Amino acid sequence: MGTVCGSRLYWYGDRGRAVCGNLEKSSDDLPGMYRDRLKGTYPDTWPESGKAMKRLRLGVQILFTIVTNGYVYGFLQGKIYQGRLKYVCVPGLNCYSCPGAAASCPIGALQALLNRQGFEIPFAVLGFFFLFGSTLGRFVCGFLCPFGLVQDLLHKIPLFRKRKKLPFHHILKYGKYLVLVSLVCIGSMFLFGGFAKVPAFCKYLCPSGTLLGALPLLGTNELLRSQIGGLFFWKLGILLFLMLLSVKVYRPFCQYLCPLGAVYGWFNRFSLVQVHWEQERCISCGACQRACPVDLSVSEISCSPECIRCGRCIEVCPEKCLHYHRQPSEKPQETHLQNGE
Numbered sequence: 387m388g389t390v391c392g393s394r395l396y397w398y399g400d401r402g403r404a405v406c407g408n409l410e411k412s413s414d415d416l417p418g419m420y421r422d423r424l425k426g427t428y429p430d431t432w433p434e435s436g437k438a439m440k441r442l443r444l445g446v447q448i449l450f451t452i453v454t455n456g457y458v459y460g461f462l463q464g465k466i467y468q469g470r471l472k473y474v475c476v477p478g479l480n481c482y483s484c485p486g487a488a489a490s491c492p493i494g495a496l497q498a499l500l501n502r503q504g505f506e507i508p509f510a511v512l513g514f515f516f517l518f519g520s521t522l523g524r525f526v527c528g529f530l531c532p533f534g535l536v537q538d539l540l541h542k543i544p545l546f547r548k549r550k551k552l553p554f555h556h557i558l559k560y561g562k563y564l565v566l567v568s569l570v571c572i573g574s575m576f577l578f579g580g581f582a583k584v585p586a587f588c589k590y591l592c593p594s595g596t597l598l599g600a601l602p603l604l605g606t607n608e609l610l611r612s613q614i615g616g617l618f619f620w621k622l623g624i625l626l627f628l629m630l631l632s633v634k635v636y637r638p639f640c641q642y643l644c645p646l647g648a649v650y651g652w653f654n655r656f657s658l659v660q661v662h663w664e665q666e667r668c669i670s671c672g673a674c675q676r677a678c679p680v681d682l683s684v685s686e687i688s689c690s691p692e693c694i695r696c697g698r699c700i701e702v703c704p705e706k707c708l709h710y711h712r713q714p715s716e717k718p719q720e721t722h723l724q725n726g727e
Contacts, residue, residue: 439697443528447535450478453488455532455598460485464606475511477518478531479646481592483599485606493570493592493646497585500574515649523657524650527640528694533594534640540632549635550681558642559692565591566645589617593625593639636679641692651691659695659710661688667707674699674708684708 454476457467466483475492482494492514499508518526527534541548552558565587573586588595600618604611631638640647663684674684677698682690687699687708700708 437701439701443696444535444538446529447531447538450530451532451535454478454480455484455486455488457486457488460487461602462606464603464610466603475514476530477522477526479533479592479594479644480531481588481595481599483595483603485599485602487598491594494585494588497570497574497588500571501583501585505575516653519650519653519657521658522650523654523659523695524647524691524693525657525659525695526650527644527647528696531640531646532598534637534694536597536629537632537637537639540629541636543633546634550679551641552635552638555641561642562644562648562651565643566648570645587645590621591624591643593621593628596621596625597629637694640694641680647694648691654691654693655689660712661693661695661697661700662709662712663687664707664709667705669705671704673702673704677702 459465460467464485466485467488469488471488472482472490474489475495476489477492479493480487480489480491482490492511495514496508496511499506499511522530569587569591573590574583577584577586600621604614628639628643635641668684670684672684674687675681678687679696679698680692680694682693682699684699687693688695695710697710700710
């Protein structure tokens with residue numbers, strides 16, 4: 387049940403009934419525009435997909451990946467850039483060992499500090515996480531992560547019936563926090579390879595390092611190819627599995643295994659970049675949840691640690707009650723419907 391206020395129809399649930407002032411009508415009694423809107427078929431305000439936002443986001447992803455991995459000489463010579471820019475981190479998961487990478491990965495930097503002798507709190511990296519987490523949240527995952535772009539492109543391949551998430555998602559989604567604690571933190575502090583600590587996540591799991599680092603280097607460096615062992619094939623198997631799974635399931639690494647997504651997800655509720663919901667204008671149509679690649683309801687959007695701020699919900703909302711910036715509140719006046727007005 388709901389009301390028509392100004393030029394907008396408001397209702398609650400999917401019962402197909404609307405209230406206008408003191409007059410209650412079924413959806414079939416409403417004028418054509420409102421009836422179509424209630425049934426979800428009004429073309430001007432009910433777009434099937436946010437194509438403009440998709441194109442903008444894809445352009446930003448590609449541009450950012452090119453800029454942060456644009457050291458062409460490294461790809462040609464099979465060498466890792468080790469200049470001063472490597473002391474700077476980029477916000478996304480971008481492997482230090484990628485021959486084109488101009489900067490470092492924050493997860494790799496955190497592990498490098500935890501690998502030191504003794505124990506020191508890595509204030510610099512924690513400050514980096516706080517800066518980007520409190521300003522952008524998981525917007526970084528949606529727009530500024532090269533491996534996220536790879537998964538997005540794979541999911542566009544027209545094979546298999548697409549799924550937004552895996553079965554037992556409510557349990558599996560905590561896998562990324564397990565990876566963060568067990569591999570990135572505890573593993574990097576206490577796991578040794580010979581006489582030195584090892585960056586456990588990078589060494590045993592990270593698919594971005596395999597795709598953007600190991601494979602390009604092996605393609606141009608014969609010495610490295612002669613040293614391939616079981617560990618490489620283990621990581622290659624993980625990469626191939628995740629890439630194949632990405633064709634069917636939306637961003638499985640981001641949803642279930644990425645420690646960087648776990649860190650930024652903690653900031654989602656209060657980061658500066660938000661998807662604001664004007665609840666008083668919402669008509670509970672469910673278009674945003676249908677468009678959401680991770681199947682979040684309108685009340686979960688933005689505040690959920692799973693929201694990557696992709697903007698699809700904003701594009702498809704027929705009442706434009708979702709925004710990246712907060713809108714000035716307006717109190718609509720109730721009016722009676724008269725002859726299709």
